[in-house]
Amino acid sequence: MKKTILCIGAGYVGGPTMAVIADKCPDYKVIVVDVNEKRIKAWQSDELPIYEPGLDEVVRRARGRNLFFSTDVVAGIKEAGIIFVSVNTPTKTFGAGAGKAADLQYWEKTARDIIEHSGHDKIVVEKSTLPVRTAEAMRRILESNTKGLNFDIISNPEFMAEGTAVGDLQHPDRVLIGALETPSGQKALQAIKDIYLNWVPEERIKTTNLWSSELTKLVSNAMLAQRISSVNSISALCEKTDANILEVSSAMGLDSRIGPKFLRASIGFGGSCFKKDILNLVYLCEFYGLPEVAAYWEQVVKINDYQAERFVRKILMNMFNSVAGKKIAVFGFAFKADTGDTRESPAITVSKMLLEERAVLSIHDPKALENARLDLADCPGEISYHEDPYEAAAGTHAILVLTEWKQFRDYDYRKIFEVMEKPAFIFDGRNILDHRALFEQGFNVYPLGQREYSHLT
Numbered sequence: 001m002k003k004t005i006l007c008i009g010a011g012y013v014g015g016p017t018m019a020v021i022a023d024k025c026p027d028y029k030v031i032v033v034d035v036n037e038k039r040i041k042a043w044q045s046d047e048l049p050i051y052e053p054g055l056d057e058v059v060r061r062a063r064g065r066n067l068f069f070s071t072d073v074v075a076g077i078k079e080a081g082i083i084f085v086s087v088n089t090p091t092k093t094f095g096a097g098a099g100k101a102a103d104l105q106y107w108e109k110t111a112r113d114i115i116e117h118s119g120h121d122k123i124v125v126e127k128s129t130l131p132v133r134t135a136e137a138m139r140r141i142l143e144s145n146t147k148g149l150n151f152d153i154i155s156n157p158e159f160m161a162e163g164t165a166v167g168d169l170q171h172p173d174r175v176l177i178g179a180l181e182t183p184s185g186q187k188a189l190q191a192i193k194d195i196y197l198n199w200v201p202e203e204r205i206k207t208t209n210l211w212s213s214e215l216t217k218l219v220s221n222a223m224l225a226q227r228i229s230s231v232n233s234i235s236a237l238c239e240k241t242d243a244n245i246l247e248v249s250s251a252m253g254l255d256s257r258i259g260p261k262f263l264r265a266s267i268g269f270g271g272s273c274f275k276k277d278i279l280n281l282v283y284l285c286e287f288y289g290l291p292e293v294a295a296y297w298e299q300v301v302k303i304n305d306y307q308a309e310r311f312v313r314k315i316l317m318n319m320f321n322s323v324a325g326k327k328i329a330v331f332g333f334a335f336k337a338d339t340g341d342t343r344e345s346p347a348i349t350v351s352k353m354l355l356e357e358r359a360v361l362s363i364h365d366p367k368a369l370e371n372a373r374l375d376l377a378d379c380p381g382e383i384s385y386h387e388d389p390y391e392a393a394a395g396t397h398a399i400l401v402l403t404e405w406k407q408f409r410d411y412d413y414r415k416i417f418e419v420m421e422k423p424a425f426i427f428d429g430r431n432i433l434d435h436r437a438l439f440e441q442g443f444n445v446y447p448l449g450q451r452e453y454s455h456l457t
Contacts, residue, residue, distance in 0.1 A: 002191070003028050006080035008073065008110055010034035010043055012050055012165075012272065012341060013127060013158050014086035019058045020169040022067035024199040031068050033076045043069040051340045051367045054166035077117040082191065084156075085110050086127040091276050100283035102276070104134065111141045114151070121150040123188045126214070127158060135178075135210045152188035154179050155210050157217035162271060163338030175205045178213025185210075218284075221277040222297055227262040228269045229303035235265035235449030236310060245449025246431065265449045267311045267402060267429035268304040270335025270345040275301055308349040311448070315427055316357065318446055318454070319398060324358035327421070329396040331389065332403025332430075333365040333372040340367035346429075347402040348375050355381035364392035366405055390415060398425035404432050417442050423456060 007018045010032045022030040034040050042049035044063075048056060059067070070076060077083065087110050092103040107128060114124060124142065126135060135153045142151035155178035160168035175196045179189035189207060196205055208216070235245040245265045253260030269275075278301050285294035316323060335345035342348065345368075351361055360382045363372050369385045376383055386392035389408075393399060393416045401408060409432055417424055426438055428447045435445045439453035446452050 002081045004080045005030045005082045005084065005195075006076040007032045007084040007086055007127070008034075008076070009086035009088070009128070010036070010039050010049075010069065011086065011088070012162060013160075014084065015043060015048075015050060016052055016055055016058075016160070016165045017086070017127065017158060017169060018084070019055065019062060019067060020166065021195060022062035022065075023058045024170075025195060026062075026066055028195065029066050029068075030062070031070060031076045031080065033070050033073045035071060035073065037071050040069050040071050051338075052162070052165045053338055058166060073113065074117045077114055078119060080122065081120070082123045082125065082195075083114060084125045084127045089128045089276075091279055097283050100279040100286075102134075102280050104137075107134070107138075108141065111138050115142060115145045115147075115149075118145075118147070118149055118151075121152075123152045123154060123191055125154045125156050125192060127156060135214060139180075150184065152179070152184055153210065154188055154192050155213035156192060157213060159217075159220065162341050163336055170199070172200060172204060175200055176208065176213050176216060177205065178208045178210045180210055218277045218281045221273050222281050222300065224262050225269055225274040225278055225304070226297075226300045228266070228274075229300045229307075231263045231265050232268060232307040232448075233303050235307075238449035242451070243449075244451065248449075265431060266307075266404070267346040267350065267448070268307040270343065270347075271341065272343040275304070275344050304346075305349070308346045309353070311346075311427070311429055312350055312353045312357075314446060315354070315398065315400070315425075318427075318444070318452075318456075319425060322357070323354060323397075325360065326397040327360040327362055327395055328354060329392045329399045330361055330363045331365075331392070331399055331401045331408055332368075332405055333363055333375075334368035334403050334405075337404045337406065338367075340365075340371060342368050342371040342375055345375075345402075347372075350400065350402060350429075351376060351383075352379060355379050355383070362386060362392045362396055364389050365403065366407065368403075390419065394419040395421060397421045397423075398427060401426070401428045401430050401433060404430040408432060409434075413438055413443070414441055 005028055007014045014032060018030050018032045039049050087106040089102045089104060089107055092098045135155055139153045157176055177189055177192050179185040193205055231249055238245045249263040252258055253263050278297055282294045282298045330347060330351060333345060333347045334340055334342055362384050364386045365372060373385060389411050423444055425444045431447050435447055435453055438445045444454045444456060
């Protein structure tokens with residue numbers, strides 16, 4: 001039982017994490033369970049439910065050997081000695097803390113399921129991103145069992161980024177493990193540490209108390225998001241002053257105290273973590289009577305929303321103050337390259353705003369079309385979806401680059417220009433294209449925080 005690991009939740013975190021653990025730890029049995037039967041069948045097939053570079057190979061090596069996917073949550077709980085909890089913790093949409101606090105109903109249900117179906121002591125590992133002190137609530141629930149069982153709570157937050165998840169898991173900057181400072185808690189900590197020592201150097205495994213581990217995850221995401229919002233706010237200033245955001249961010253990033261990462265201007269951050277974790281941090285600060293700290297972090301989200309709205313205003317202003325009836329190609333719907341995940345993608349905000357302006361949308365993305373259909377299913381207006389970029393561009397007035405897919409740089413834009421309405425516009429929301437070359441081909445080009453190239457002035 002000590003060598004059997006269960007993960008409850010087969011999503012973007014649970015699936016890849018357990019696949020890498022199984023791959024690196026062949027003497028452990030790893031079971032991933034989820035109530036979503038369709039998702040589990042996908043994990044058991046050749047078409048995995050999520051796209052991550054390198055994930056197929058890892059799953060194939062371990063699946064059927066020591067990695068198993070199932071919908072039988074009860075059997076998994078009974079068998080495992082270590083349970084990773086990786087269930088959804090969305091932002092609350094109701095009641096106290098609505099719009100900011102984490103909704104912990106799925107997490108609490110999981111804790112109660114563990115009590116009900118356990119027949120022996122277990123280590124329960126928080127893998128979902130949770131508010132600080134949540135482990136205390138989980139400990140109280142688990143200790144309320146009437147079976148005389150002992151449950152040790154561990155915080156082991158994930159720090160992988162979608163699009164590079166497999167590499168991040170195989171070669172992590174750090175693995176963070178938090179536990180209670182009791183003999184039992186420290187023994188449980190060592191058990192989790194022993195799993196990672198199969199492939200992670202010991203100096204990269206950081207151990208803390210339970211509360212520091214929980215808070216570190218929230219603060220890490222907030223700090224990264226803050227850098228994105230900071231550089232995006234400066235991109236707006238660059239456009240007013242004829243400065244170039246690429247030159248500003250590049251020169252700034254040469255300062256070793258700042259560094260170059262997360263300083264690329266764009267239409268904003270997305271994904272399942274950044275916005276949710278910042279709002280969770282805001283709620284915690286408000287709860288503990290720190291309104292100034294809460295206001296500071298809330299501004300990071302407001303700047304992110306502002307950047308997407310500013311991008312749409314730029315489109316309207318340069319397309320003669322109207323996009324009604326105009327066909328616009330959206331290149332990229334995933335929140336970042338190398339993933340099909342569209343959660344909190346800026347492309348959703350931009351698309352909905354354009355649909356409200358009565359634009360006709362033609363959406364192209366290498367991996368996210370299915371999710372794009374779901375995200376825009378209830379939106380009134382005319383929308384088409386295309387795997388072929390040239391089909392997506394045919395008859396359009398403008399192209400919006402909303403995801404930094406590398407292949408977008410390699411498309412034949414002369415061919416695209418020929419099939420577009422004139423004047424033809426490109427709004428590069430990721431600053432990844434050759435703007436001068438596109439201008440020379442006939443496009444009117446509008447990047448972020450850089451010089452605009454227009455034939456109309």
